[in-house]
Amino acid sequence: MKKTVLEVKNLFKSYDGKRNVLENISLEFKEGELVSVIGSSGAGKSTFLRCLNKMITPSSGDILFNDESLMKAGKKDIKKIRAKIGMIFQHYNIVKQLTTIENVLHGKLGQMSSLKGLLGLYTESDKKEAFELLKELGLKGHEYKKCGNLSGGQKQRVGIARALIQNPNLILCDEPIASLDPQSAKVIMDILKDITEKKGITCIANLHQVDVAMKYSDRVIGLKNGKILFNGPPSKLTKEIIHEIYGAKNGELIVDETDSLDTSNKVVA
Template sequence: MTTLLEVKNVSKQFGKDTKALSNVTFSVKEGEFVSVIGPSGAGKSTLLRCINRMVDTSSGEIIFDDNYVHQLNKKELKKVRTKIGMIFQHYNLVNRLSVIENTLHGRLGYKSTLAGALGLYSEDEKLQAARILQILGLEEQIYKRSDQLSGGQKQRVGIARALIQDPKLLLCDEPIASLDPNSSKIIMDHLRNICTSMGITVVVNLHQVDVALKYSDRIIGVNSGKVVFDGTAKSITSNDIHQIYGSDEGKLIFDLGGSHVS
């Protein structure tokens, strides 16, 4: 399998004192499902944001799909970003817009500012949006306002908006942190399915170790801005979890097994 993403010696410093990432190095192959886990403040969100340059790295290299992300100009970056879908904990939908309008926003990266502002979408794009919403079980909600949806439904719209970009990579920052176990399972099942059957690579930040273990091909453990574990979900030990979390908290979650999502 070919490498889709390379993170090489990436560091990120905020201000004088906060080193959010220190010499982070790893790579992700096409079609892999990778979870990033670690305690609060470890640098997980910063890492995801560096990958699509929502945050600029202080040093190091990010290479996505043969592009040196840190070297791209504005126009090149816009183009590369169409291939990277983002999914957020709080969905980031436009509340007053309908489900299909929010989904179509995923096409904005392909349009001029004016066409985007006028909401000029082709028939093909609308059909594609409807098709994706159907796959995600939202066919009944297509014309509903987004603020009338449940959290789990909102997150599925977030996924639809990312998918209509036709991405190679999905970056998901705590996609289930605001959801109950049932909705969490639905979202994680969709993400896994998107990876396995559509071949889209998934990198997801998670707080729940048991969920990470259940769904991922690989786990990257981060503590204080450093990668302290990088290996398969199968190979991880409770000692590794202890290293990642630096406390008994992680070990406890690990010992409890897959009780959160069944």
């Protein structure tokens, strides 16, 4: 039986003390599981994801990461916990003026003292690992290129390498393919699937594209108005449930206008 990496208990979040953005969310996430979170804009997906590493502090409830409570953790403990939780962003969150290798090594900052991090005193082992990750992700030869000169798909792979160098147990992905063309998006989703299957790392990804969530996920969570409307395997996600998650107008599904992935061939982004 697979280990529970993350457990969310009765999670509530309100920004104004009146309306709940998240309401009574209780979920478990297993080791090596790829879970997609779907829902329309304003459903609470980004708030939910950012609560999981306490980038946003929940109003109530608890989050247990490797059996350790984020809600009870102090600043030093939170830093240690976050060091084992990677984060991948829609707009990459990289430093464009720095090189690819420098951006990847930034993933080690959470495991270093402030002084060493400020001076960039990475070990030879850290540097070797960064080079190996870039090679693994198809970025060999781009190590010393400025990240601002890379394509969108390449930037996102730098973001993935930066997350992986943390040696995380969990990776949170906030719309990781929303800014990419369909072919580049397919490459990123293939990589995320590979990470969960071969490295045993749990990935939780907010996605707008329902078809992508159904193709790649072990499990799909559907949010509507901050509540769980669906939690189960893609095979159980019917058209009727999708309509309920997103709402319907004149019998047509209302979903964000995004391209489906081109699955005809594998192209390097």
